[in-house]
Amino acid sequence: MEKQNEVVLFGTWASAYCKRVELALKLKGIPYEYVEEDLTNKSESLLHYNPVHKKVPVLIHNGKPVAESLVILEYIDEHWENTPKILPNDPYQRAKVRFWVNFYDQKIMPSSLPIITSRGEEREKAIKEFNELLKVFEEGINKDFPEEFPFFEGKSLGYLDIVVGTTFCNYQAFHEAVAVVFSAEKNPSLMAWVNALKDHPLMKETLPPHDKLVAKMRKKYFGQSP
Ligand SMILES: N[C@@H](CCC(=O)N[C@@H](CS)C(=O)NCC(=O)O)C(=O)O
Incomplete structure (x- = not known):
């Protein structure tokens, strides 16, 4: 059976860009799986999901990747609309x-x-x-x-x-x-x-x-x- 809201975050612990996404997911109460990347030896998955920049963070939502931290924050805010808003309504x-x-x-x-x-x-x-x-x-x-x-x-x-x-x-x-x-x-x-x-x-x-x-x-x- 297809999972409706499977969220996986590829990140690295010291990265503020990744921490942005982690914090947003927590503020919105969205459960997620976290995958720690070794940036000195990037995984096949990271290169597959973010072939353009080859960077973390990447959010995989139901198998579909979203890259770039600010894009991810806006995506999270728009998709999970019944959770505390990150961006103003006006x-x-x-x-x-x-x-x-x-x-x-x-x-x-x-x-x-x-x-x-x-x-x-x-x-x-x-x-x-x-x-x-x-x-x-x-x-x-x-x-x-x-x-x-x-x-x-x-x-x-x-x-x-x-x-x-x-x-x-x-x-x-x-x-x-x-x-x-x-x-x-x-x-x-x-x-x-x-x-x-x-x-x-x-x-x-x-x-x-x-x-x-x-x-x-x-x-x-x-x-x-x-
Ligand atoms: N503009 C990107 C920057 C992300 C970024 O620089 N990530 C770093 C970790 S802090 C990275 O993955 N670096 C790997 C590399 O440059 O090869 C964003 O906002 O997500």
Whole structure:
């Protein structure tokens, strides 16, 4: 007999992109099977289901793959419509949330890479540039969503909370393994938001363990053994 709602997630434990999807599935109460991928030796299944990017996450729903984390989040929200909504119902609000999620993925996420790869003055410059983008982001979301702080969409976590939370809630690991990039003095509302997100029970359950993540970052970025 055909299963109606078989959900399988291909992911890897330290990936914020994968954690986005895990968190969304949990928030919506969707049962799923999780398959941990070894990205140094990608499985035949991953290559079959995501032949274009060959990346995780990939969600397989009743045998059909959906790739790219933001596409997956929107798919989940549209398919399981009688579960807590991730995106706002109002088209204009939805457009604004998508705008800032895209800004986050396209501008802020890539700007953390030069911080990892540089040293000394170059690193200071990279941190400064990262912070300038963060300011634009912080001021933009405060202006666009003045009523909804610290959680968008009222009490349940929304699209921006999921996307930002699953990366920034690990900031202490990044500070320990790489460099200190933000603080309550420089980024007051962002830090208040991130700290509130860190306390959400499903966020806590979903984030990777701090020590394991620090060790992974040190090894991946600097070739250091724990
Ligand atoms: N734009 C993609 C990015 C996903 C991504 O970069 N995944 C990484 C893990 S964090 C990956 O699978 N990397 C394997 C590779 O690049 O070969 C998304 O949003 O899903």
